[in-house]
Amino acid sequence: EEQLVESGGGLVQPGGSLRLSCAASGFTISTYWMHWVRQAPGKGLVWVSRINSDGSSTSYVDSVKGRFTISRDNAKNTLYLQMNSLRLEDTSIYHCVRDLGSCSSTSCYTDWFDPWGQGTLVTVSS
Amino acid sequence: EIVLTQSPATLSLSPGERATLSCRASQSISNYLAWYQQKPGQAPRLLIYDASNRATGIPARFSGSGSGTDFTLTISSLEPEDFAVYYCQQQLTFGGGTKVEIK
Numbered sequence: 001e002e003q004l005v006e007s008g009g010g011l012v013q014p015g016g017s018l019r020l021s022c023a024a025s026g027f028t029i030s031t032y033w034m035h036w037v038r039q040a041p042g043k044g045l046v047w048v049s050r051i052n053s054d055g056s057s058t059s060y061v062d063s064v065k066g067r068f069t070i071s072r073d074n075a076k077n078t079l080y081l082q083m084n085s086l087r088l089e090d091t092s093i094y095h096c097v098r099d100l101g102s103c104s105s106t107s108c109y110t111d112w113f114d115p116w117g118q119g120t121l122v123t124v125s126s
Numbered sequence: 127e128i129v130l131t132q133s134p135a136t137l138s139l140s141p142g143e144r145a146t147l148s149c150r151a152s153q154s155i156s157n158y159l160a161w162y163q164q165k166p167g168q169a170p171r172l173l174i175y176d177a178s179n180r181a182t183g184i185p186a187r188f189s190g191s192g193s194g195t196d197f198t199l200t201i202s203s204l205e206p207e208d209f210a211v212y213y214c215q216q217q218l219t220f221g222g223g224t225k226v227e228i229k
Binding site: 037044045046047050095100101109110111112113114115116117118119 | 158160162168169170171172175176181213215217218219220221222223
């Protein structure tokens with residue numbers, strides 16, 4: 001079974017940092033673009049960041065640019081999200097997802113996401 | 127940037143009824159649209175990709191249609207486990223969701 005399992009969430013004060021991990025099993029992430037998608041409590045889904053298959057290209061939603069860094073370790077089959085300068089509005093469940101669009105190593109037309117991890121909750125509060 | 131608008135926000139139906147959910151794109155997106163189901167406390171689950179293709183293991187009562195700017199997710203006869211929130215997605219954009227609740 002293809003599965004993604006996130007970890008690393010928790011309670012952090014405004015301005016603090018967290019590093020999220022997403023471990024894949026049942027498939028090898030090295031050939032896929034991977035993403036983080038978040039969901040604030042009671043709200044909808046919001047795309048946060050993506051990384052290409054070899055880690056050389058990344059993108060971010062404007063609200064996290066300069067604060068979050070996505071990375072991957074294909075040898076460990078794991079995706080990461082380093083979150084710095086956290087704000088109250090970053091409070092969300094963070095899901096990692098696999099991109100099943102038409103992707104090469106340098107460009108990707110994202111089509112659909114599958115599977116989804118169950119998510120890890122990040123709470124930013126003083 | 128493409129905006130996806132889902133309607134209605136809430137759909138109140140009884141088990142056995144037909145559910146029709148709409149997703150409208152602000153510009154043509156061909157057939158590049160996916161639908162997801164999310165139950166409380168769970169991750170979203172892929173239902174439909176490329177507008178009309180059911181994902182692996184998805185029951186035949188779920189169907190998707192549409193192209194261009196107007197898309198529909200239809201649940202032919204609601205089962206108790208189908209009451210959930212449904213999202214459409216195109217590239218990096220998600221719709222706001224439709225909650226299907228028990229009437």
